[in-house]
Amino acid sequence: MLTIPSTAAFTSLYSEYVNPQWVALLNLLDMNAQYERCLGTELFTVDGRRILDFLSGYCVHNAGHNHPYIIAALKNELDQLGPVMLQSHVSDLAGQLGKRLCDLAGGGLTKAFFCSSGSEGVEAAIKFARVTTGRIGLLCANNSFHGLTAGALSLMSDPFWRDGFGPLLQDSVAVPFGDLEALETQLRSKRFAAFIVEPVQSEAGIKIPPTGYLQAAESLCHRAGTLFVLDEVQTGMFRTGPFLAAHHYGVKPDIVVLAKALSGGLVPVGAALMTDAVYEGVYSSLRRAIVHTSTFSENSLSMRAGLATLDVLEMESLGHRATELGSQLRHRLQKELAPFEMVKQVRGLGMLSGIEFVSPAKLTLRIPFEVFMKIHPAMLGQVLVTRMFHDKGILTQICGNNFMVLKVAPPLVVSEAELNEFVGAARDVVELMHTSASFWTDAIGLAKRAVNI
Ligand SMILES: Cc1ncc(COP(=O)(O)O)c(C=O)c1O
Structure with a gap:
């Protein structure tokens, strides 16, 4: 018994x-x-x-918790006995989910890298920005939350999270959220690969950006050859109304990180959406086809959960x-x-x-x-x-x-x-x-x- x-x-x-x-x-x-x-x-x-x-x-x-539509989609996926985790084939479901996410995101984001958490998505963004720009510096905003892996943690200024875990990534600098002058001063050095920022800072206290801040930050970054990266792990997936919080502000990030709500809360999924230029910077030749990947990246349960979650968010x-x-x-x-x-x-x-x-x-x-x-x-x-x-x-x-x-x-x-x-x-x-x-x-x-x- x-x-x-x-x-x-x-x-x-x-x-x-x-x-x-x-x-x-x-x-x-x-x-x-x-x-x-x-x-x-x-x-x-x-x-x-x-x-x-x-x-x-x-x-x-x-x-919502345990949405019946997403649960049914996952059960059905399991019943197929398909290639859930091969890492030796082309995943049709990853293609479908990539297309839907890029279509919804718009703004020149044309490729998706899949992973299993928000932190992993931020790690991808750091690596992608470095290889695309050939720079190592990283800019972030004070009080942000980007995840607790070593790279993501390097973008968090609060000592509570960092103490005892260093040294973290070198040349990572935090500027006050909303302060364009501070951002411009740092960008002038032209040593930063990316400015990585939450469009609305969640864990910092639901901080809404000042009017015009994100738009100006985007153009300052681009003028300085720095990628403009949005961490939409909390704000994405229609949490703030539109699919991305970026859509409130009309900005066009080079990379967007998604996770959390992407799987309907049932299977871990994360994604870094990127422009063609970023994709070509990372996966620049046949030899580099899998230069950044992860074992569970495109597993069919995660991909199916992502597709079913988008269905629910849109249908309802x-x-x-x-x-x-x-x-x-x-x-x-x-x-x-x-x-x-x-x-x-x-x-x-x-x-x-x-x-x-x-x-x-x-x-x-x-x-x-x-x-x-x-x-x-x-x-x-x-x-x-x-x-x-x-x-x-x-x-x-x-x-x-x-x-x-x-x-x-x-x-x-x-x-x-x-x-x-x-x-x-x-x-x-x-x-x-x-x-x-x-x-x-x-x-x-x-x-x-x-x-x-
Ligand atoms: C804005 C933001 N980015 C990244 C992360 C890290 O995500 P995960 O916990 O899935 O690694 C979090 C987690 O709370 C977050 O709020």
Whole structure:
């Protein structure tokens, strides 16, 4: 008879053999739920809770969890018993997915390199830019998030991610996001292969580029012979409305990196889309036909997942939904949260939004706030996340490089009723933060327990 291990057994095996610190962190936050079924925007736990997902696995689940169409396509692909992983043939599915991605991206992007993660896509972009330009320098923006492999990490300025892992790639320089003068000054040296940037910085706190910034950055780069590379790992796949966030700004990048939502959240897939010039710079002769590749690159499950995900995103007009409902959501949040002095701004693009908090001015709030911040400044947003999870059954997170911004990124299939549920919940939790002494007692308790994190 098949015996199913208990939740406790799962957790203890994980602690023993995988990552006990992760278990300890989730336990500390009281967020160590055991999920048994995930559908659309809803997550169901073994103890009967229903959690609304407003994080989407950091922008993976644009099509919603376990979309039946994508699951059916994958099951059908398995039933074919075809060449899932040969690496010795031409993959028809990779051709189909490459065409659809390039057609949707437009702007001179004509070839796709496939991989299995966002970091791997960024690694490809680094190598492709270097070989195409013959330069080694890399420019990036402060506070960006590009992935945790050594090359991608070289493009991230936050010491939290870098400390102890160096030396990373040489000659990588970060400039402030939105600062054209700083960018131009660096570009003048003509030693940079690429400027790699997220069009909307997600983990930095949902930072929207200043008007004209990306367009000017593109032309400055091109004038300096530097490739303009967009990391659309979070913003692509209709998350901000159009297929790419680049389409809001009319820019034509030399390389675009996609991952996360490309597979419907079911199979790892990443892609670097590039221009002909970049392709020819990398794969410049027959001898170099496989000079950059990866074992699982074009496996047919990933390619099928990508194709089925595009079908769903297009058939259900999820980009249009992201535009319409995302802006409604921000308007409602702005209205409901306006009375609260610790809410600085609600901002975003499409269905990628952030709520930024600031320190309070009112003395009754400032005292507990300052006590809290002295104990553990990184935990304030986390307290809100924990409250949203516990009191309201909503999964969110703070931005990885900005602990004062709560990220709001539900699957694009989210309903208006669910958006209303989120707005009400956010309002209640923010109100509690402004009015309840016990909110701060609990928060300070949590910060004290977390001092070693
Ligand atoms: C903008 C961006 N680029 C790259 C990555 C790295 O992707 P992955 O975790 O799939 O390696 C991430 C991951 O969160 C990301 O947000």
